Amino acid sequence: METQTHMTFLSDGLRLKGVLHLPEGEPKAVVFGSHGLFSDVTSPKQCDMAQCCSAEQMAYFRFSHRGCGESEGTQTDAIDFWGRVRDLGAAIEAVLPAFGRTFPVGLFGSSMGGAVCLAVASKLRPAAVATYAAPIRSIGAGEGPVLPEGIPEGILRHPAFGFDLRDRLSDIRHVLVVHGSSDPVVPVSHAHDIFQRVSEPKRLILQPGGDHPMSDPEHQEQFRKDAMDWIQKMVRQWAMSDRL
Numbered sequence: 001m002e003t004q005t006h007m008t009f010l011s012d013g014l015r016l017k018g019v020l021h022l023p024e025g026e027p028k029a030v031v032f033g034s035h036g037l038f039s040d041v042t043s044p045k046q047c048d049m050a051q052c053c054s055a056e057q058m059a060y061f062r063f064s065h066r067g068c069g070e071s072e073g074t075q076t077d078a079i080d081f082w083g084r085v086r087d088l089g090a091a092i093e094a095v096l097p098a099f100g101r102t103f104p105v106g107l108f109g110s111s112m113g114g115a116v117c118l119a120v121a122s123k124l125r126p127a128a129v130a131t132y133a134a135p136i137r138s139i140g141a142g143e144g145p146v147l148p149e150g151i152p153e154g155i156l157r158h159p160a161f162g163f164d165l166r167d168r169l170s171d172i173r174h175v176l177v178v179h180g181s182s183d184p185v186v187p188v189s190h191a192h193d194i195f196q197r198v199s200e201p202k203r204l205i206l207q208p209g210g211d212h213p214m215s216d217p218e219h220q221e222q223f224r225k226d227a228m229d230w231i232q233k234m235v236r237q238w239a240m241s242d243r244l
Contacts, residue, residue: 002054007063009094011087016071017041018063020095021050029127029235030059030099031106034088034113037155038078040069045110045132045214052228058106058235061095063087080160081112081138085119092124104235108227109134111186111212115165118194121175122168128234130176130227133212135186136193137164169197174237176203176230178223180210201237203230 005020019041031053035043041064050060064071065087067078077083088107096103104127109117114134121129138161155161175198179191188206195204205226207219214220 007061007094009063009090011066011090012083014066014072014077016063016066016087016090017069018061018091019050021054021060021062023054023057023059025057027059027099028057028239029104029106029231030061030095031108031128031231032088032092032095032117033060033062034084034107034109034116035062035065035068036109036111036113038068039113040064040071042069043110046108048220048224049108049227052224053231056228056232058231059099061091063091076158076160079155079158081116081163082119083160084112084116088116088120089124092120104128104238106130106231106235108231110214111135115163118165118169118172118175118198119163121172122165125171126174127238128174128176128231129172130178130230131194132178132214132223133180133183133186134177134190134194136166136169136190136197138162166193166197169194170199172198174201174234176205176227178205178207178226180207180212180214180219182209183212185212201234 003022007018033046046062053060065084067073106128107117107126108130110132114131177191177195179188
């Protein structure tokens with residue numbers, strides 16, 4: 001039976017709230033999650049991934065980024081991409097020492113959270129990365145994206161949200177990129193661009209007709225299997241090859 005421990009940690013002086021899921025027995029890896037824009041620690045994808053990891057004998061840490069959920073911060077903090085990158089780095093610094101600095105680390109993020117994971121992975125070199133619907137850069141002027149209901153277009157034009165990861169991905173390995181082929185929010189071209197730029201081993205999965213929130217139950221079930229298979233495979237390779 002898994003245990004859940006509620007934790008508070010600091011990022012740029014802000015108190016962030018998270019939950020550490022520990023499987024029964026010794027975990028073989030710890031996976032850190034980063035939620036999407038304006039979501040929080042209760043994100044269904046994050047909670048679902050935590051359960052999947054526990055079932056496969058892996059620990060999972062999910063948390064609310066700055067300005068989200070019960071974590072401290074303003075609305076501007078909530079859309080600060082590089083602030084979120086620092087949040088994930090701070091989460092790893094707060095949790096990983098309990099497992100050991102050389103313990104296998106996985107990263108999972110959806111949408112903006114996927115981009116945050118890629119940004120952190122460029123420095124961390126994790127054992128495994130899994131992203132869903134991740135953008136490789138913020139939407140530029142004139143691209144005219146279809147925005148989720150209730151999110152003003154100005155949010156994606158805000159300077160705090162600006163990022164471009166295209167020159168940061170070549171050293172990242174062990175990446176699973178999953179994207180809906182009909183995503184109207186983050187075009188599927190972002191997935192192709194990410195996949196082209198990261199290094200082997202890597203895998204690209206396109207969900208036929210898939211949308212941004214992954215609303216198709218069959219896609220959800222297949223994603224669980226694909227993500228778990230990938231993370232476990234990469235963790236095994238990590239253990240056998242000493243961070244190959």
